[in-house]
Amino acid sequence: MANNRVRFLDTTLRDGEQSAGIGMTGEEKMEIAKQLERLRVDIIEAGFAASSPGDFQAVNNIAKEVKDAQICSLARAHPNDIDQAWEAIKVAQAPRIHVFLSSSEIHVMHQLRKNREEVMELAVSMVERAKGYCNDVEFSPMDATRTEPQYLYDMLEAVIRAGATTINVADTVGYAIPSNFTTLLQDIQERVAGIENVTLSVHCHNDLGLAVSNSLAAVEAGARQIEGCINGIGERAGNASLEEIIMGLDTRRDLFQIDMGIDTTQLYPASRLVSRITGMAVQANKAIVGENAFRHASGIHQDGVLKNRSTYEVMDPARVGVPSNSLVLGKLSGRAGLQSRLEDLGYTLSREEISNVFESFKVLADKKREVTDRDLEILMDEEKREAGEPISYTLDQVHFSSGDHDIPTATVRLHGPDGISTDASTGNGPVDAVCKAIDRVIGSSTRLVDFNVQSISEGLDSIGTVTIRIESAGRTFSGRGASTDIVVASAKAYLSAVNRLLAADDEANSPAIGSTPD
Secondary structure, three states, X not given: OOOOEOEEEEOOOOOHHHOOOOOOOHHXXXXXXXXXXXXXXXXXXXXXXXXXXXXXXHHHHHHHHOOOOEEEEEEEOOHHHHHHHHHXXXXXXXXXXXXXXXXXXXXXXXXXXXXXXXXXXXXXXXXXXXXXHOOOEEEEEEOHHHOOHHHHHHHHHHHHHXXXXXXXXEEOOOOOOHHHHHHHHHHHHHHOOOHHHOEEEEEEEOOXXXXXXXXXXXXXXXOOEEEEEHHHOOOOOOEOEHHHHHHHHHHOHHHHOOEOOXXXXXHHHHHHHHHHHHOOOOOOOOOOOOOOOOOOOOHHHHHHHHHOHHHOOOOXXXXXXXXXXXXXXXXXXXXXXXXXXXXXXOOOOOHHHHHHHHHHHHHHHHHOOOEOHHHHHHHHHHHHHHXXXXXXXXXXXXXXXXXXXXXXXXXXXXXXXXXXXXXXXXXXXXXXXXXXXXXXXXXXXXEEEEEEEEEOOOOOOOOEEEXXXXXXXXXXXXXXXXXXXXXXXXXHHHHHHHHHHHHHHHOOOOOOOOOOOO
């Protein structure tokens, strides 16, 4: 389908959630979906409806609430998956069912354990089933870039005849190199009958660090739908980073000569939101949205930027939504100043919400001489996290003592379902002692698999954010906390992860159905 409009399918809520250690609540998924709507992505892959009742409900809720984007659910080539996908999305204004099926010899032999003819028949029959529900059907041959070319052409031609409206070439294991990926896409357009009547799409993984390069090469080769995730999260090394693809196309319009409907000023807010909810920090030198993306350290660069920013910046930071003003607030600042700055940063709050945030701001301002934009973002992250995540226990108080000749000891007091409880523990350090004390209060037993500390701003009074991942019974849960005291931040993060574990234990009938998709 020849045109100059590139559409974007965001799969942060589906493939992104498959990142190790990520588990989002329904409320968190809705929050991300609404930000993606503000970003004006064309299609939101809201989840894999058949995987669990919780995911079905999240997809269904998004389909009801989000109006300015198509809502899509993934489905294996299995009747129940397709039926569940339709039930979840049929209330959407513009629903889409996305059917996927392995096509490579490796997957067909070792995963599906079927012959090629059986796989071909399954692809056709399941696309037909989806088409019976929904006019908009996407089909993905999983591991397409390692599939024997003629078999791939035959499969694509067959599913187009069966009613597929989007053909998505999935580089499932990040195997492609831009030059040979371009050749594959050109061959598909030349050899697959009917391809000119559907949308050609690509879904690239980043195992070799080439997902964005392959996606941009695909646009040059004629693909008009690109799939990816905010911050490039996803299975293994992640998916194509949507913000990098978008700004590559936007900055080099002279080369690509394409149009898109994205509001690029929503990219930075989307990145911060996804980072907060998933607990996956964005590396400082990450393109487009990293902390250092528009910072200049060397004298030569600083001199050039002061004279003309275009000397060392190929895009305006405001173009991606990076706050242009670094107004500093302090303990003498009032509600009006705080509200104005938060609005500049993209937050819209009710009077009640402003009152709550202002109280937290004053507590922080008493601890810090200056409260910067980054501090405010973390403050808002904490407020939204506490309001949106499952909470069984809240931290009322933590006390610890430690030293190079002392045994680290911690006491915690928690508010829980049965009221206030207090307990204490020792550990090999103050953080270990705090986590063990929390376990004693709750009666939980987990294994800490990741502990990450990040300073938000410069100075000894900087807020520190802690991301913790715990493991229990083969499941991984993440939590995040922030404070000017790193041990307190650790206690918040650990308790956040434990609350997610407890919520998962309470969810009825939560086991996933079948295998994990691409």
